Amino acid sequence: xxxxxxxxxxxxxxPKNFGGGDEGLHWGRFLAGTCMNTHAGTxxxxxxxxxxxxxxxxxKDPGWLVICWNDPVNLMEFVLHVFMRVFxxxxxKAEFHMLQVHHEGKSVLKQESLERAEFYVHQLQxxxxxxxxxxxxx
Numbered sequence: 001x002x003x004x005x006x007x008x009x010x011x012x013x014x015p016k017n018f019g020g021g022d023e024g025l026h027w028g029r030f031l032a033g034t035c036m037n038t039h040a041g042t043x044x045x046x047x048x049x050x051x052x053x054x055x056x057x058x059x060k061d062p063g064w065l066v067i068c069w070n071d072p073v074n075l076m077e078f079v080l081h082v083f084m085r086v087f088x089x090x091x092x093k094a095e096f097h098m099l100q101v102h103h104e105g106k107s108v109l110k111q112e113s114l115e116r117a118e119f120y121v122h123q124l125q126x127x128x129x130x131x132x133x134x135x136x137x138x
Contacts, residue, residue, distance in 0.1 A: 062136045064117035066110040069130040070101050082127045083109070086120065111136055 068079075076098055083094035087109065100107035109131075110120060117133045124131035 063111045064114050064133045065108050065136050066112060066117050066120045066124075067132050067134065068097070068101050068107050068109055068124060069132065070105045071130045074129060076102055078127075079129065082124065082129060086123045086127070 068083075079101065080091070080094050080098045083089055083097055084091060087094070089097075097107045097109055110117070112120065121131045121133050
């Protein structure tokens with residue numbers, strides 16, 4: 001099971017917020033996943049796994065499309081390399097999208113949450129590719 005905690009929970013359970021000599025004890029429980037708040041007597045243990053949380057978010061948000069556009073600067077071999085590197089795709093899948101960009105002018109590479117789509121667009125732009133994102137269904 002994975003534990004996802006917000007900044008407030010982390011700060012509330014940090015040893016600096018406990019007086020006396022038992023700072024290490026509370027912080028040790030926090031790091032072990034117990035995350036006990038001795039002031040309120042509560043225990044924070046989310047029931048959702050990471051994948052389940054992502055699926056819940058995806059149902060609410062139609063997602064964002066990561067699009068790569070053709071440009072006259074980058075060689076096809078370089079675009080292939082970038083797709084394999086950024087997305088971890090096999091050569092055949094990366095080649096399919098690279099050829100789609102080359103022949104059709106663009107390719108929809110992924111449909112992700114807003115944050116993940118921004119991440120991928122920034123990664124692609126960091127390699128000098130012309131990448132944008134747009135909301136799915138628009």
